[in-house]
Amino acid sequence: MRKIDEQKKLNITQAVIDLVEQDGLTNLTTAKVARVAGVSPATLYIYYQDKTDMLxxxxxxxxxxxxxxxxxxxxxxxxxxxxxxxxxxxxxxxxYRKYPREARFVQTLWNNPELLDDHAREYGTELDTVLGQLFQTILNSANYAALSESAFELLLATPTQLLLRKPEVQDKEIETLIEVIIRAIHA
Incomplete structure (x- = not known):
């Protein structure tokens, strides 16, 4: 069994983030990732089964x-x-403001869920996570609109979607948007 080289995995991760940012998801290939990460294409398959698993x-x-x-x-x-x-x-x-590249990467994949496996699509919203518990509490509360978890996720992501389109947005507008979201989700 091969030893996992954490630096190579980190290089692969950074290469994927860089390439998605520069070239988009449709132009992402394992060959490009390997080249940018400075590893052989075979190395990718030590860590990941395929492109979907890698993403x-x-x-x-x-x-x-x-x-x-x-x-x-x-x-x-x-x-x-x-x-x-x-x-x-x-x-x-x-x-988002602290880690814009990483946040854009997550948003890009969140907006293209067909490129992720089932586990990744559900990741972070399971009931054993803080977000999963929060969503469950909202869904079970009569004080909030009867929306699906996906609808709540979309509403709560609105400020970061705004930042994606308009990175220079002011805090005052973000605060106003948050208040609009809070009012909108109440039953």
Whole structure:
């Protein structure tokens, strides 16, 4: 069994993020990834079964990195569901601004779920995660509109979608948008 070279995996991850940013998903090939990462094409298959597996696992890793610190942000407002929703949205905006390339990568794949496997599509919203628990609480509450989890995810992602289109958007507009979202999801 081959030893996992963490530096090679990191190089592959960065190459995928760079290539998706530069060339888009449709032009992404394993040969390009290997070339940019400085590894042989065969090396990719040590770590990933195929392109879908590679995109899915990297999506999960980057999503974990972007969600790092979310639990702490939510612990400050544990008793108020509206405040938790605000905290999630503000945290997402903060992470987007701090890690724009990684956030755009996750958003690109989120908008192209057919390129991910089932596990990656569900990743981060399972009931054992803080976001999964928050969505379940919202869905079970009579105070919020009877929307699907996917609809709530889309609404909560609106500020980061705005940042994708208009990176220079001011905090005041983000704050206003958050308040509009909170009002919109109430029953």
């Amino acid at each position: 899915s696992r990297i999506y999960e890793i980057v999503k974990d990195e972007l969600h790092d610190g979310l639990v702490s942000a939510l612990e400050m407002v544990i008793d108020d569901l509206d405040q938790q929703i605000r905290a999630v949205i503000k945290f997402s905006v903060q992470q």
